[in-house]
Amino acid sequence: MDELDAPLSSRLPRGKGNSKKANPAKFLSEGLGLETVRDLLWHLPRRYADRGTLTPIRDLVEGENATILAQVVKYGEPQRMRAKDGVRLVVTLGDGRDTLTMTFFAKFAGQFAHQKADLVPGALVLASGKVSKFQDVWQLSHPDYETLEDPEDGVDAVNRPIPLYPASKAAPNWLVRQSVAQLLDGLEGQLPEFLPAEVVAGADLLDPLAALRAVHAPRDEAELEAGRHRLRYEEAFVLQTALALRRASTARQRAVARTASPDGIAAAFDQRLPFPLTGSQRAVGEEIAADLARPHPMQRLLQGDVGSGKTLVALRAMLTVVDGGGQAALLAPTEVLAAQHLRSITAMLGDLAGAGTFGAHERATKVVLLTGSMGAPARRAALLAAASGEAGIVIGTHALLQEHVQFADLGFVVVDEQHRFGVEQRDALRAKGNGIPHLLVMTATPIPRTVAMTLFGDLETSVLTELPPGRADVQTVVVPQDRPAWIDRTWQRIAEEAALGRQSYVVCARIDTDDEGGEDGTPPGEGPEEEPAPDDALFEEPRPRGGKPGRPKPRPAAAVSQVVEVVRTHPATAGLRTEVLHGRLPPAEKDDVMSRFAAGEVDVVVATTVVEVGVDVPNASVMVVVDADRFGISQLHQLRGRIGRGGLPGTCLLLSGASEGSPAGQRLAALARTRDGFELARLDLEQRREGDVLGAAQSGERSSLQLLGVLRDAELVAHARAAAVTLVAADPDLSAHRPLAAAVAARVSGDTEAFLERA
Ligand code: ADP
Ligand code: MG
Numbered sequence: 001m002d003e004l005d006a007p008l009s010s011r012l013p014r015g016k017g018n019s020k021k022a023n024p025a026k027f028l029s030e031g032l033g034l035e036t037v038r039d040l041l042w043h044l045p046r047r048y049a050d051r052g053t054l055t056p057i058r059d060l061v062e063g064e065n066a067t068i069l070a071q072v073v074k075y076g077e078p079q080r081m082r083a084k085d086g087v088r089l090v091v092t093l094g095d096g097r098d099t100l101t102m103t104f105f106a107k108f109a110g111q112f113a114h115q116k117a118d119l120v121p122g123a124l125v126l127a128s129g130k131v132s133k134f135q136d137v138w139q140l141s142h143p144d145y146e147t148l149e150d151p152e153d154g155v156d157a158v159n160r161p162i163p164l165y166p167a168s169k170a171a172p173n174w175l176v177r178q179s180v181a182q183l184l185d186g187l188e189g190q191l192p193e194f195l196p197a198e199v200v201a202g203a204d205l206l207d208p209l210a211a212l213r214a215v216h217a218p219r220d221e222a223e224l225e226a227g228r229h230r231l232r233y234e235e236a237f238v239l240q241t242a243l244a245l246r247r248a249s250t251a252r253q254r255a256v257a258r259t260a261s262p263d264g265i266a267a268a269f270d271q272r273l274p275f276p277l278t279g280s281q282r283a284v285g286e287e288i289a290a291d292l293a294r295p296h297p298m299q300r301l302l303q304g305d306v307g308s309g310k311t312l313v314a315l316r317a318m319l320t321v322v323d324g325g326g327q328a329a330l331l332a333p334t335e336v337l338a339a340q341h342l343r344s345i346t347a348m349l350g351d352l353a354g355a356g357t358f359g360a361h362e363r364a365t366k367v368v369l370l371t372g373s374m375g376a377p378a379r380r381a382a383l384l385a386a387a388s389g390e391a392g393i394v395i396g397t398h399a400l401l402q403e404h405v406q407f408a409d410l411g412f413v414v415v416d417e418q419h420r421f422g423v424e425q426r427d428a429l430r431a432k433g434n435g436i437p438h439l440l441v442m443t444a445t446p447i448p449r450t451v452a453m454t455l456f457g458d459l460e461t462s463v464l465t466e467l468p469p470g471r472a473d474v475q476t477v478v479v480p481q482d483r484p485a486w487i488d489r490t491w492q493r494i495a496e497e498a499a500l501g502r503q504s505y506v507v508c509a510r511i512d513t514d515d516e517g518g519e520d521g522t523p524p525g526e527g528p529e530e531e532p533a534p535d536d537a538l539f540e541e542p543r544p545r546g547g548k549p550g551r552p553k554p555r556p557a558a559a560v561s562q563v564v565e566v567v568r569t570h571p572a573t574a575g576l577r578t579e580v581l582h583g584r585l586p587p588a589e590k591d592d593v594m595s596r597f598a599a600g601e602v603d604v605v606v607a608t609t610v611v612e613v614g615v616d617v618p619n620a621s622v623m624v625v626v627d628a629d630r631f632g633i634s635q636l637h638q639l640r641g642r643i644g645r646g647g648l649p650g651t652c653l654l655l656s657g658a659s660e661g662s663p664a665g666q667r668l669a670a671l672a673r674t675r676d677g678f679e680l681a682r683l684d685l686e687q688r689r690e691g692d693v694l695g696a697a698q699s700g701e702r703s704s705l706q707l708l709g710v711l712r713d714a715e716l717v718a719h720a721r722a723a724a725v726t727l728v729a730a731d732p733d734l735s736a737h738r739p740l741a742a743a744v745a746a747r748v749s750g751d752t753e754a755f756l757e758r759a
Pocket of ligand 1: 276277281305306468645
């Protein structure tokens with residue numbers, strides 16, 4: 001691998017002077033931050049131009065650095081400039097429909113000899129520069145170009161895809177292309193295969209050098225595809241090998257086996273369940289019980305759509321651990337959710353949660369809450385209950401990760417509605433155990449299988465495939481926000497439901513009118529606990545590329561403080577009991593509002609997305625989302641999951657200012673069409689670029705996952721995973737696969753580790 005680490009300056013030619021041609025390494029470094037042979041070889045074309053198809057000029061974006069394929073239409077004779085010394089040359093390019101000009105400056109006309117020879121009308125050029133438009137004339141400023149009529153290319157060059165690289169003024173496309181070609185020429189025999197032979201054969205892969213040649217200088221589409229396939233597969237395989245090794249190493253670690261006893265708390269709880277478990281809950285419960293009964297740490301991801309009953313599955317597992325003499329910790333992403341878990345878990349347990357109190361069940365345990373904003377006495381009591389082992393179940397937020405929190409015998413950690421808990425945080429909590437605790441991670445958002453394989457590839461997966469029976473229908477309607485009559489109808493719906501004794505949520509994008517584009521109420525200095533949805537990295541709407549002139553500033557989103565006034569004064573809803581709920585309220589008040597809402601003492605709660613995940617009030621039947629176009633699919637799906645819970649048919653009204661055809665409009669239409677969370681997750685991913693899905697570096701840094709689209713490459717990922725698992729099972733320390741081990745180590749120490757942290 002040494003050759004790949006060689007600095008470009010030692011491998012690219014160095015001529016006299018300081019031009020791009022004479023010192024390519026310097027310009028590649030300055031322009032694109034490429035320093036080593038590896039950097040340049042992995043600086044892959046963003047797309048390919050095809051000689052038969054010129055770049056449509058009218059689709060260019062002003063201000064953008066573009067590389068376009070066009071034909072010379074006119075070579076204007078150099079003109080002496082009036083204001084300044086020197087001459088100016090204007091060359092017109094065209095795509096057959098529109099034209100664009102390139103302007104060059106020089107001291108005297110003779111300096112344009114190159115241009116004169118190259119830019120003859122009819123010549124095909126790849127031109128790069130910054131796109132501007134002046135009085136309806138498109139221009140490329142600071143143009144740089146290369147002609148494509150290279151006689152050496154011969155006739156078959158006509159079909160060759162032309163690589164278009166991420167480029168810059170200092171390092172234009174031609175410089176990258178030329179430098180890559182020079183490197184590839186010198187690499188014969190220097191890039192040994194590091195994938196096992198059976199993997200290469202099994203996936204029909206080109207060798208590493210051939211693959212790089214195929215993506216940088218493809219002869220045709222088929223060759224390009226073969227090259228890409230190798231690079232993607234290699235990437236997937238190395239990552240999956242790293243994940244398989246991680247799983248294998250955890251599987252070798254010791255944990256305390258925990259089993260339920262026939263007369264223990266778990267059995268007592270099952271006996272008093274007011275409803276039968278769903279088939280999925282039972283099956284997943286058995287998988288989990290089997291894991292817990294082994295002397296190795298469980299590492300399991302539990303997926304299930306909104307309302308599939310994940311909490312119950314987790315609670316049964318926690319009770320099993322309590323039976324086995326251990327403690328369980330349940331980590332929630334927000335204080336609202338942690339408090340709700342405490343309420344619902346203590347309610348479900350009844351006297352089984354009353355350890356230490358008069359009349360408690362003989363098998364009872366104690367359930368405590370531990371959050372950052374608790375008062376000191378309550379906090380001390382909770383800390384003591386955790387440390388003494390008195391509390392069998394400790395529910396909390398990030399506060400549980402703090403160093404001074406101690407457990408007598410932490411046997412099991414449940415992470416609810418994850419995404420914000422990275423590998424590092426999982427480890428911090430596991431480190432509190434006596435041995436390594438078992439781990440169950442529950443996702444709020446359904447994730448397509450191969451995405452899960454990549455993002456949570458170090459975990460085994462269980463899926464709740466069915467919802468408890470009696471789930472009522474939820475009707476979803478997109479309401480145009482600019483139609484007063486429709487908005488009136490929205491408030492009337494809330495009043496109608498209230499008249500039937502049912503409750504409504506109204507969700508807004510921000511708390512107050514003076515919030516910046518704010519989402520949810522993170523009280524200043526209160527840490528990350530009340531941040532917006534846990535899934536925002538995965539599903540956030542891609543930002544428009546910066547600085548596009550003339551784009552109107554979006555209308556500010558309606559705030560809780562405004563909307564609550566509307567609800568309190570609108571003729572339809574004025575008489576209802578309406579409260580607000582958001583992250584900036586004092587914790588006691590949040591808790592009070594949620595408790596009263598849960599008890600049916602509040603008709604309407606106007607809230608931020610704090611109600612998004614996990615809030616469970618079966619009597620709520622209406623969900624109104626104001627400015628729904630500002631939210632991502634999964635967030636809306638989660639919000640909608642708050643209703644239709646108690647067997648009551650629900651109504652979800654998505655108030656939107658987006659036009660139907662816009663991406664936001666399409667997202668809302670999809671939500672109105674289906675309630676299948678997996679389907680929605682897939683749709684959502686399809687709307688996005690892979691970079692967003694993977695949270696890959698957007699800043700132009702090299703990202704290890706630049707090639708792999710987890711959704712597009714679903715089959716490939718699954719294939720690579722299976723191959724990696726087989727390999728690691730046969731050779732758990734890769735001692736027979738040294739070159740692969742080196743590639744895995746190189747990958748895991750850099751990008752991937754960071755990437756896994758973000759997952
Ligand atoms: P989620 O998977 O979204 O976290 P919850 O755990 O909040 O779902 O469960 C949603 C609701 O369904 C809760 O009110 C819970 O008590 C109820 N529930 C869970 N399992 C069953 C079941 N087997 N039968 C009926 N209701 C159930
Ligand atoms: Mg839940």
